Amino acid sequence: MSTHRLVAEFKSAGVTIAASLPDQWLSDVLASLDDEPWIRHVLLTREDEGVGICIGAGLAGQRGVVVCQNAGVLLSMNALSGAAHHHRAPLVVVAVQRGQDGDPYPYQAYKGLVTAPVLAAAGIPTLTAAVPDDLAVIQEAFVRAEAGRTPVVVLAQRSALATQSGGRA
Amino acid sequence: MRRVDLALLAAAKMPPDSTVVCGLGSTSRAWREIGDPRPSYYASDPMGLASSIALGLALADQSRPTTLLQGDGDLLMSLGALVTAATEAPDNLRTIVFHNRIYETGGRRPLPVGDDFDLAGIAGAAGLNPVLAPPTDAEVDEALTVIFAAPGPGLVVVLVDPEESPYGAPPKWSQAEERAFFLQAREASS
Numbered sequence: 001m002s003t004h005r006l007v008a009e010f011k012s013a014g015v016t017i018a019a020s021l022p023d024q025w026l027s028d029v030l031a032s033l034d035d036e037p038w039i040r041h042v043l044l045t046r047e048d049e050g051v052g053i054c055i056g057a058g059l060a061g062q063r064g065v066v067v068c069q070n071a072g073v074l075l076s077m078n079a080l081s082g083a084a085h086h087h088r089a090p091l092v093v094v095a096v097q098r099g100q101d102g103d104p105y106p107y108q109a110y111k112g113l114v115t116a117p118v119l120a121a122a123g124i125p126t127l128t129a130a131v132p133d134d135l136a137v138i139q140e141a142f143v144r145a146e147a148g149r150t151p152v153v154v155l156a157q158r159s160a161l162a163t164q165s166g167g168r169a
Numbered sequence: 170m171r172r173v174d175l176a177l178l179a180a181a182k183m184p185p186d187s188t189v190v191c192g193l194g195s196t197s198r199a200w201r202e203i204g205d206p207r208p209s210y211y212a213s214d215p216m217g218l219a220s221s222i223a224l225g226l227a228l229a230d231q232s233r234p235t236t237l238l239q240g241d242g243d244l245l246m247s248l249g250a251l252v253t254a255a256t257e258a259p260d261n262l263r264t265i266v267f268h269n270r271i272y273e274t275g276g277r278r279p280l281p282v283g284d285d286f287d288l289a290g291i292a293g294a295a296g297l298n299p300v301l302a303p304p305t306d307a308e309v310d311e312a313l314t315v316i317f318a319a320p321g322p323g324l325v326v327v328l329v330d331p332e333e334s335p336y337g338a339p340p341k342w343s344q345a346e347e348r349a350f351f352l353q354a355r356e357a358s359s
Contacts, residue, residue: 017228040228042257045249052218052250056190056225059210059351064225082215088345149345 004032006067006094006161007039009138015039015063015092019050023069025096025158030067047072051079051151054091063142066093070115073153081122083151090145092138093153101158116155125152129160170306172199172267172329176238179265180205182313184234188355190226192219192239194274195334196267200238208354213344217246220264224254227262227321233359234317237264241288241326242272242280248291251324255296260320264297265313268326273334289326302326 003011006029010018018033019042020026033041044050047068054064066072073080073095083089098105099112119126125144127137137154145152176199183189189209191197197211210226212219223237244251244266254262268288272278280286289302299319303312309327316323342350 017225040257042228042253045252046247048215048218049221049247049250049253052221053225053228053253055218056222056227057229059222059226059348059355060229062229064229078215079218082218086214086344087348089348 003036004029005132006135006138006156007032007036009135010039010065011036013063013138013142015065017042017053017057017062017064018067019044019053019064020067021047021050021069021072023096023098025098025161026067026069029161033067046075048076048079051076051083051091051093055083055087055089058089058091064091066091068093068095070095070097070099070111070155073115074111074118077118077122080124080151080153084122084124088149089151090142090149091151092141092145093151094138095153095155096161097155097157103158119153125150127152127154129154129156131160134160170309170327170329172196172269172332173202175265175267175309175327175329176200176203178309178313179236179238182310182317183207183236183263184317186358187234187236188226190219190223190235190237192237192243194240194243194272195269195332196238196240196243198334198337199267208351208358210351211347213347216243219243220247220250220254223262223264224250224257224259227259228257231259231261234261234263235259237262239264239266240273241266241268241270242275244288245280248295251292251295251297254322255298258322260322262321263316264322264324266324266326267329269329269331271331273331274336277331277334289324292324292326297322297324299323300325
């Protein structure tokens with residue numbers, strides 16, 4: 001089975017640990033992470049655990065990434081703010097933007113509205129991906145994270161993660 | 170058992186090449202007080218994150234042991250992390266829980282638990298192995314020997330006395346500086 005474009009970007013960036021909590025829009029990404037022997041795919045019970053795991057991986061000189069829904073970013077704001085302003089620890093979060101991109105579910109709407117403003121208020125750098133080619137921003141995300149000693153959050157639209165083959169490039 | 174005595178015993182029992190991750194509050198105060206030379210990351214805030222930081226470190230560098238020292242309130246804030254650690258099962262990760270049943274640094278208020286609260290039972294049910302809870306001070310030494318001899322992820326719950334823990338002066342170093350010190354110490358010891 002082919003590697004999802006996002007996971008291929010992780011490989012190019014030298015990521016060794018991906019910690020995730022599922023969302024339906026992430027299914028192809030997570031299945032691809034399961035398939036790849038070069039990356040450790042850690043299944044989380046809460047997304048802020050993933051922030052801690054990435055901080056710890058960074059202490060060993062490894063690159064970690066959290067993959068989650070934008071609700072996971074909101075849940076993790078204490079951990080992300082602590083990583084940004086207290087630990088000064090680099091890591092990358094890729095969060096799919098529910099509540100946008102034609103998402104018809106009322107219970108997702110607030111997440112699409114508030115996630116980016118909350119991150120901005122916390123002073124956490126944010127990058128965006130709207131189409132699959134935008135996922136190359138993962139490389140820039142790690143550069144900015146490590147240069148600035150901060151988490152960087154990539155907010156990915158559904159359209160960035162989906163391809164004609166159902167999400168896999 | 171006093172918390173500083175548990176810190177001393179832990180230092181005597183853990184492998185010489187172990188890296189230490191230390192949760193916040195009086196547990197970190199005890200570990201700092203004994204001045205152990207091993208690379209030690211004081212995870213500080215946010216509360217509840219130390220167990221995940223230790224797991225990430227253990228997974229990312231399986232060539233050396235990682236020991237997590239954590240207070241019971243800190244652990245209670247992230248019980249899901251026990252499940253994740255059990256599933257990932259790094260054999261180089263051990264946890265020592267300082268169990269005093271109070272938020273010692275946070276005003277000495279009690280944990281929201283009853284008399285029959287069984288932290289070791291929770292950890293064992295989550296899948297950590299081995300899990301030990303020595304009932305007396307005399308049995309702590311043997312429990313630590315067992316936990317460090319066995320492959321991880323093991324956990325020991327040790328009853329420590331509630332003590333006075335006045336809020337200390339602000340620390341000399343910021344967490345970012347502590348992180349840099351840790352990275353330097355770890356590099357020097359590898």
